[in-house]
Amino acid sequence: MDRIDAMKVFIATLDEGSLAGAGRRLGRSPAAVSRAIAFLETHTGTALLHRTTRTIKLSEAGERYAAACRRILTDLEEADLLIAHERSAPRGLLTITAPVAAGEDLLRPMLDDFIARFPAISVRLQMLDRPVSLIDEGIDVALRIAHLSDSTLIAIPVGEVRRVVAASPRYLAKHPRIRKPADLAQHQIISMTHFGLDSWSFPTSSGSTIPQVVQFAPRFIVNTVRAAVASAVDGHGITRLFSYHVAKEVKDKSLRIVLPDSEHAPLPVHLLTPHGRLAVPKVRAFVDFATPRLRRHFRQLQLDSTA
Structure with a gap:
């Protein structure tokens, strides 16, 4: 054999x-x-x-x-x-990974058009909220929201996202005003593992070199972004997520951003692929297809947040 x-x-x-x-x-x-x-x-x-x-x-x-x-x-x-590869039409199985919410909200809708345009390519979209080794796990392309340290990968910047604190107008109307991060300790918190179960950090305050850390006893702990957003919209408390997670709700005014002046610097968003994979037609086709669309999306997200 x-x-x-x-x-x-x-x-x-x-x-x-x-x-x-x-x-x-x-x-x-x-x-x-x-x-x-x-x-x-x-x-x-x-x-x-x-x-x-x-x-x-x-x-x-x-x-x-x-x-x-x-x-x-x-x-x-x-x-x-x-x-x-120059003579090859893009074909074969393309394996992509992304965080669950990013895969559902950003990539999955885009892949409908991609598959229609490239009928010889099949796609496996692995949505995982854990660290992924592209080489060891056979991944062609990853969408990553983080500062990068792995020099063995090719990184294509596509945008940046904010880490925002959000609550519904109904909740905010019934509870004490939030003027500074420390005020959050007196509020009902909807927490997630990836954004801090019982504490959130904020940039250093004026005159200090130590980041501000707010400790709290969460009122509600969830393990999906959708659950956190829905609970916040329903008025059950304050949650912390990436800006694209709540973009729709902020736009329709079912959620409001609080403490916008106390946010960390935005996190970069990249498409990653192992060295050499861009020579593969199916990978090059997806990167060329996705990059301008993702850049437009994140640029619009930034414009909406400052409107």
């Missing part, structure tokens, strides 16, 4: 989450998929997967082997494309 082909089957099994799913994707029977994985396990002398009747899970050795397989398969694809 060809080892490269077996690696493709192994990675397809991980991506699809089952032997049957890999078989459907590759046009093979589950038994053929199982034989390919067994071949790799015999070749490496170790179990790569723990199987049950319902699930598969990588072993510790399997995790390392999967990361290596993804790198090898990516390198092979890039080597093939170096010869003919």
